[in-house]
Structures are given as structure tokens and as C-alpha cells.
Amino acid sequence: MSVLVLLASAAGWGSVVYAGIATTKHNLSVVGLGAVKSIDETEICIFCHTPHRAIKNDNIPLWNHNLSTAGNYGVYTSPTFDGVTTVQDLGGTDATTAAVSNLCLSCHDGTVAINALNNPSNANQNGNPTMGGTNADGTLPDGTSRLGTDLTDDHPVNFIFDAALFAVDNSLNDPATLTEVVLFNGTVQCASCHDPHNSVNPAFLRVSNTGSALCLRCHNK
Ligand code: HEC
Ligand code: HEC
Ligand code: HEC
Ligand code: HEC
Numbered sequence: 001m002s003v004l005v006l007l008a009s010a011a012g013w014g015s016v017v018y019a020g021i022a023t024t025k026h027n028l029s030v031v032g033l034g035a036v037k038s039i040d041e042t043e044i045c046i047f048c049h050t051p052h053r054a055i056k057n058d059n060i061p062l063w064n065h066n067l068s069t070a071g072n073y074g075v076y077t078s079p080t081f082d083g084v085t086t087v088q089d090l091g092g093t094d095a096t097t098a099a100v101s102n103l104c105l106s107c108h109d110g111t112v113a114i115n116a117l118n119n120p121s122n123a124n125q126n127g128n129p130t131m132g133g134t135n136a137d138g139t140l141p142d143g144t145s146r147l148g149t150d151l152t153d154d155h156p157v158n159f160i161f162d163a164a165l166f167a168v169d170n171s172l173n174d175p176a177t178l179t180e181v182v183l184f185n186g187t188v189q190c191a192s193c194h195d196p197h198n199s200v201n202p203a204f205l206r207v208s209n210t211g212s213a214l215c216l217r218c219h220n221k
Contacts, residue, residue, distance in 0.1 A: 021045075021197040024204065028114065028129075036114060036141065041129035043121045048103070048196070050119040055095045059185065065106045066116040067093050070149040073105070076156035082169045083188075087159035090151070100189040101157045104196070110146040113138030161188050161218075173220050180207050181217045 021027055021044060025034035028047045032038070041047075050064035072091040077084060093102050106112050115129045115138055131138055140146045147154065161175045161183055175183060181192050193214060194204045201207065207214040215221070 019199045021199065023199045024197075026196055026204070028131075035133050037132065038115070038129035039132045040126055041121065041124050043123065046117065046121045047114070047129070050117075053119040055098075055118050057096050057098055059100060060098055060103060063098075063103060064118050065103070066112055066118060067095060067098055067102055067106050068109050068111050068149075069093060070105070070109050070111055072149075073109075074150055074152040076152055076154070081156065083156060083159040083161070083165055086165070087156055090158050091149075099158050099187070100184045100191050104190040104194075105147070107140055108145060108147045109149050110139050111149065114140065155193075157187075157189050157192075159188055160186050162186055171220050173218055175218075178217060181214070182206070 022031075023033060025032070025036070026047075027033060027044050028037050029041050029044045030038055031042075046064060048065050049062045051062065054062040054064060055067065070091050070093070073089055074091075075084075075087045075089050081087075088099075090099060090101055090105065093105075107114055113131075114134055115131050117128050120127045120129070133141075135141055151157070161172075163175070166172050166174055175186075183189075183192060193206060195206045196204055198204045198206065201209075205214055207217060209215070
């Protein structure tokens with residue numbers, strides 16, 4: 001019995017091993033595994049964070065990637081969308097108004113070079129990292145990861161998901177009891193569904209979407 005318990009515990013630990021960002025496409029350093037990576041930058045976090053001289057506002061974590069200046073991403077609409085009164089356009093970004101979704105869009109709208117950093121690493125004598133294998137202008141390659149600057153055809157983001165929205169839409173789960181998916185200052189952002197460091201689930205999802213489990217965290221369908 002004790003052997004079984006021990007084995008069960010070991011399996012439990014094994015199933016929650018979190019290898020981390022190093023084994024994902026978000027490792028953009030020289031040892032990165034994806035098609036997009038640097039030929040001279042050995043640090044991983046530097047493409048997104050810096051310990052000093054970060055792009056500062058109170059919504060974003062020590063951010064180091066130059067933000068997009070795209071003017072207007074548009075807002076999602078539909079006849080049944082109840083978040084419509086609180087949804088906010090993410091465009092016209094400057095550092096003081098950036099939301100968490102603007103961090104993703106700083107690479108994924110395809111307008112800013114992947115290597116455009118606010119504060120390059122001290123170790124890299126070339127300044128901003130030199131990239132290999134990207135578009136000529138250094139932006140995210142064409143493909144499904146390049147969302148572009150029109151978000152009206154994407155799951156809505158940057159809107160408040162609170163008790164009031166829960167009260168008018170009975171097909172949502174209570175935002176106070178969500179697990180693993182997260183709200184940022186009470187709002188749905190790209191990183192509500194994605195964890196950019198997650199190496200366990202495909203597409204950096206916070207919850208595997210097998211059986212649409214991710215969707216069912218918020219939608220009671
Ligand atoms: C490709 C971009 C990217 C890279 C590379 C990256 N991060 Fe992040 N990180 C983000 C984004 C976006 C957020 C905000 C969204 C969130 O909290 O998930 C964030 C949030 C964080 C946070 C605050 C929230 C939390 O999860 O605790 C910490 C701490 C952090 N990152 C540490 C790191 C470290 C350490 C590394 C390198 C090993 C790293 N990150 C690499 C994009 C990145
Ligand atoms: C973090 C919570 C969360 C997750 C996870 C989530 N959603 Fe949503 N979603 C919402 C909220 C909140 C709304 C706004 C609902 C409303 O106002 O009608 C919404 C809106 C939508 C809408 C538009 C509804 C309309 O009336 O126009 C659809 C469709 C939708 N989600 C599908 C999905 C699918 C499919 C998934 C999984 C891939 C998913 N959602 C994951 C929170 C979430
Ligand atoms: C510093 C630039 C950068 C930032 C910031 C960034 N990404 Fe990425 N992301 C990339 C690159 C590069 C790829 C690989 C693209 C390719 O191979 O075509 C990628 C790939 C992805 C993929 C596809 C993964 C796969 O397995 O195909 C997803 C999903 C993704 N990112 C989500 C996000 C989200 C969500 C955020 C914000 C929370 C974010 N990224 C922030 C650069 C970035
Ligand atoms: C409601 C949950 C949800 C939100 C919010 C969300 N995503 Fe996703 N995203 C997903 C799911 C689920 C997939 C995987 C789709 C699949 O496997 O078919 C995905 C896939 C992706 C991909 C890979 C390309 C693709 O089409 O499969 C990228 C890049 C990406 N998301 C970036 C973002 C960015 C940037 C934002 C914010 C503007 C965002 N996501 C907001 C759920 C979400």
C-alpha cells in the first residue's frame with residue numbers, strides 16, 4: 001500500500017513538472033527552439049522584461065519590449081455580447097495607458113521588430129539582439145501567430161468581467177470563482193487564457209483546451 005502511495009505521489013509530481021519558458025517558442029535567445037531567435041543574445045527574459053529602466057506603468061510587469069503605436073485595434077461586437085458597454089480599444093498605446101494585452105501585441109500585431117528593446121542586456125555588446133530567420137523588418141513572420149492590427153474578429157479582450165456582467169449573462173461562470181484562468185484588474189486580457197511562460201499546454205494556454213476545458217472555465221455552456 002505504501003509503495004502504491006509513493007508511486008501515486010511520484011506520478012503526481014511528474015504531472016505538474018513545469019519545464020518553463022526555455023522549452024517554448026518564447027525562448028528567443030540563441031538556444032531558442034522556434035524559428036524566430038537571436039544569433040547573439042543568450043538571455044531569455046530580456047526580450048520581454050528588464051530588471052532596471054523598464055517601460056513603467058502600474059498594469060505591466062517590468063516591461064522591456066517596445067510597445068506598438070498601432071492606432072486602433074477596434075472592438076468586438078455582436079448582438080448578444082453583453083460586455084459591449086465596458087470593452088475598450090487597445091490602440092493609440094503609450095506606455096502610461098498600456099494594458100496586459102498590449103504586451104502581447106507589441107510582437108503579435110506584427111508592427112514592431114522582435115528585437116526592439118527598451119533596455120538591451122549588458123552582456124550583448126551589439127545592443128539590441130541580432131535576429132535570424134525573421135521578416136526583413138524584424139517583425140513576427142507571416143502566419144497564424146501574426147494577429148495583425150484588427151482585433152474585431154478575435155475573442156474580446158480588455159473589458160471588465162465582474163459581478164454585474166455575470167448578473168446579466170447567465171451563461172457565464174462567477175468571475176469570483178475562476179480557477180487557473182485569471183483576470184487582470186478585473187478585466188479579460190490575452191493573458192487570461194494564455195500564460196506566455198507556459199511550456200505544458202499547446203499555444204501557451206493556461207488550461208489545456210481538450211474538450212474545450214479552457215472555454216468552460218468562464219462559459220457555462
Ligand atoms: C515573450 C515575452 C515574455 C518572456 C520572454 C518572458 N515573459 Fe514574463 N511576462 C510576460 C507577460 C506578457 C507578462 C504579463 C502577463 C502575465 O502575468 O502572465 C509576464 C509576467 C511575468 C511576471 C509577473 C506575473 C507572474 O507570472 O508572476 C513575472 C515574475 C515574469 N513574467 C517573469 C519572467 C521571467 C523570469 C522570464 C525569463 C525566464 C520571463 N518572464 C520571460 C512575457 C514574457
Ligand atoms: C477568462 C474567461 C473566459 C475564457 C477562458 C473564455 N471566455 Fe469567451 N468570453 C468571456 C466573457 C466574459 C465574454 C463576454 C460575454 C458577453 O458579454 O456576452 C466572452 C465572450 C465570448 C463570446 C462572444 C459572446 C457574444 O455574445 O458575442 C464567445 C463566442 C466566446 N466568448 C467564446 C469563447 C470560447 C470558444 C472560449 C474558449 C476558446 C472562450 N470564450 C474562453 C470570458 C471568457
Ligand atoms: C518579444 C515578442 C513576443 C511577445 C511580447 C509575445 N510573443 Fe508570443 N510569440 C513570439 C514569437 C516570436 C512566436 C513564434 C512565432 C512563429 O514561430 O511564427 C510566438 C508564438 C506565440 C504563440 C504560438 C505558440 C505555438 O506553439 O505555435 C502564442 C499562442 C503566443 N505567442 C501568445 C502570446 C501571448 C498571449 C503573449 C502575451 C501574453 C505573447 N505571445 C507575447 C513573440 C512574442
Ligand atoms: C478567451 C481565451 C483567449 C483569449 C482572450 C486570447 N486567446 Fe489566443 N488563443 C486561445 C486559444 C484557445 C488558442 C488555440 C487555438 C487553437 O488551438 O485552435 C489561441 C491561439 C493563439 C495564437 C496562436 C495562433 C492561432 O491562431 O492558433 C496566438 C498567437 C494567440 N492566441 C495570441 C493571442 C493574443 C495576442 C491575444 C490577445 C489579443 C489572445 N491570444 C487572446 C485563446 C485565447
